Amino acid sequence: MNRFAALLGKETRALFTSSVAYVVLTAFLLIMGYSFSLTLFLTHTPSLVHVFFQIYVLFLLTVPVITMRTLAEERRQRTLELLLTAPVTEAQVVAAKYLASLGLIALMLALSSVYALLLGLFGTPEWGPIVSGYVGLLLLGAGLIGVGVFTSALAANQVVAALVSLSLFLLFWIIDQFGYLLPDPYNALVTNLSLSVHFKPFATGSVYLSDAGFFITMALLGNLLAVRALGRR
Amino acid sequence: MDPIIVADRLGKSYGPRVALSDVSFAIAPGEVIGLLGPNGSGKSTLLRILAGYLPPSSGEVRLDGLDVVRDGFAVHERIGYVPEDAPLYDGMRVAEFLRFMARIKGLRRVAAARAVGASIEALNLGAVREAPIFRLSRGYRQRVAIAQALLGDPPVLLLDEPTNALDAFQVIGVRELIRGFAGRRTVIVASHVLAEIGRMATRTMMLVDGRLLTQDAMALAAAATPRLCVRAAGAAEAVRACLAAVAGVGAVEQAADGSFRVVAAPRPGQEPDLAAAIAAALVGAGFALSELAPEAADLEAVFLDLTRARRAAA
Numbered sequence: 001m002n003r004f005a006a007l008l009g010k011e012t013r014a015l016f017t018s019s020v021a022y023v024v025l026t027a028f029l030l031i032m033g034y035s036f037s038l039t040l041f042l043t044h045t046p047s048l049v050h051v052f053f054q055i056y057v058l059f060l061l062t063v064p065v066i067t068m069r070t071l072a073e074e075r076r077q078r079t080l081e082l083l084l085t086a087p088v089t090e091a092q093v094v095a096a097k098y099l100a101s102l103g104l105i106a107l108m109l110a111l112s113s114v115y116a117l118l119l120g121l122f123g124t125p126e127w128g129p130i131v132s133g134y135v136g137l138l139l140l141g142a143g144l145i146g147v148g149v150f151t152s153a154l155a156a157n158q159v160v161a162a163l164v165s166l167s168l169f170l171l172f173w174i175i176d177q178f179g180y181l182l183p184d185p186y187n188a189l190v191t192n193l194s195l196s197v198h199f200k201p202f203a204t205g206s207v208y209l210s211d212a213g214f215f216i217t218m219a220l221l222g223n224l225l226a227v228r229a230l231g232r233r
Numbered sequence: 234m235d236p237i238i239v240a241d242r243l244g245k246s247y248g249p250r251v252a253l254s255d256v257s258f259a260i261a262p263g264e265v266i267g268l269l270g271p272n273g274s275g276k277s278t279l280l281r282i283l284a285g286y287l288p289p290s291s292g293e294v295r296l297d298g299l300d301v302v303r304d305g306f307a308v309h310e311r312i313g314y315v316p317e318d319a320p321l322y323d324g325m326r327v328a329e330f331l332r333f334m335a336r337i338k339g340l341r342r343v344a345a346a347r348a349v350g351a352s353i354e355a356l357n358l359g360a361v362r363e364a365p366i367f368r369l370s371r372g373y374r375q376r377v378a379i380a381q382a383l384l385g386d387p388p389v390l391l392l393d394e395p396t397n398a399l400d401a402f403q404v405i406g407v408r409e410l411i412r413g414f415a416g417r418r419t420v421i422v423a424s425h426v427l428a429e430i431g432r433m434a435t436r437t438m439m440l441v442d443g444r445l446l447t448q449d450a451m452a453l454a455a456a457a458t459p460r461l462c463v464r465a466a467g468a469a470e471a472v473r474a475c476l477a478a479v480a481g482v483g484a485v486e487q488a489a490d491g492s493f494r495v496v497a498a499p500r501p502g503q504e505p506d507l508a509a510a511i512a513a514a515l516v517g518a519g520f521a522l523s524e525l526a527p528e529a530a531d532l533e534a535v536f537l538d539l540t541r542a543r544r545a546a547a
Contacts, residue, residue, distance in 0.1 A: 086309055
């Protein structure tokens with residue numbers, strides 16, 4: 001536990017001593033603040049559904065930036081050799097990087113909860129969809145980071161890692177559009193790979209275990225494959 | 234005493250390129266092994282396999298009775314490793330980095346702080362304790378890398394070119410440090426600098442083109458036929474003929490500087506005083522003898538002989 005705490009501490013410090021975390025946080029808060037106020041003034045409805053969909057798209061764009069350096073940078077600096085010859089497991093190394101990145105996503109969501117508090121103070125919002133929206137975003141973030149850490153484990157270059165995960169996210173964002181064109185049963189199979197299909201219910205207040213399971217599977221699979229990628233040397 | 238490291242027919246290939254082939258050796262606890270070889274001979278690959286970073290393509294290595302592939306975690310608890318070119322976390326400060334390495338080696342806070350202090354003192358890093366690593370000179374980086382390997386007091390140290398980029402004083406410091414480990418820790422130091430290895434190792438292994446040419450180059454050097462360096466005024470051919478006529482002389486070669494190298498003929502059981510015989514013969518023949526000195530076969534000679542023989546065979 002001591003070793004894992006040290007790894008997690010190092011990853012968190014690395015994330016917050018680089019400019020990435022602050023650039024991402026600033027961009028996120030500026031865009032969301034603008035979008036929240038604009039939507040509220042236009043609709044006069046105490047709801048965060050629109051905000052959730054915008055955060056969803058922002059996550060697809062920012063997670064690759066957050067995760068790109070995790071393992072690719074260790075490989076480039078050759079510090080991976082130091083880490084993997086120390087008495088820590090590959091799973092611990094990956095998990096520490098994963099959790100540190102998830103921490104940043106959680107911080108972004110925590111800061112955006114100001115919008116919900118404002119709605120609560122000055123209106124009477126329906127809390128169910130707000131809570132389910134946040135749960136959905138956290139699960140989405142968990143799944144995306146899993147994939148991001150995996151691509152970073154494969155690439156020796158941060159930019160390549162970011163581009164690969166961004167391409168994957170964009171593909172799985174719109175893959176349901178292709179799914180509708182396919183014959184039965186392939187249409188259901190491909191449509192169910194879509195991030196949007198699994199996120200929509202959360203944003204609108206319905207929580208299905210299958211949707212949660214989809215994002216959790218993404219996260220676990222990403223971590224597992226990243227551990228495997230580190231093991232292949 | 235049981236060996237602490239045993240390699241059995243190790244091989245490593247990167248695709249079609251063979252980096253190591255059929256490497257077997259045993260190392261007793263407390264030995265300081267110099268691993269000598271030209272650049273690209275497979276030293277770093279061998280150390281990476283011993284450190285459990287790379288799996289061998291064939292054969293196996295046991296460290297303290299543990300298989301380095303299957304029991305990687307337990308092996309990592311027993312080693313301190315300095316990779317080639319001293320990779321470090323550039324974004325960290327020296328003490329912060331060492332604290333982190335101590336913690337992932339399993340030391341608790343207080344023990345970690347104590348180990349970091351001892352390491353900083355041993356490598357003389359006090360002046361850069363709080364300096365960011367990306368600002369350090371190559372010499373300091375190298376010393377920080379050695380300092381992290383000492384954390385947790387591992388019984389086995391694997392050092393890949395540890396004196397690279399150090400100045401003369403720092404080299405002496407590191408050499409003394411490594412020499413001091415003899416008898417207490419098992420150390421493998423890889424280097425392509427002959428003089429360095431000769432001064433710190435208790436035994437030298439030579440690796441050329443991925444093959445282990447000898448497990449004890451120093452013993453080879455000591456056992457090599459002694460040679461004498463002779464310098465005398467006079468016609469070169471006449472001097473050579475005079476030298477060749479001395480009983481007990483095996484071969485005479487003339488060096489580029491005009492001096493002669495005389496190799497004794499192998500005569501088991503007899504240790505004639507060849508120098509005295511040569512001196513008497515030259516002076517008797519009227520040559521002015523200006524130099525007559527025994528020339529011990531050194532590591533360099535063994536290294537060059539073995540490397541040439543290996544490359545000729547290949």
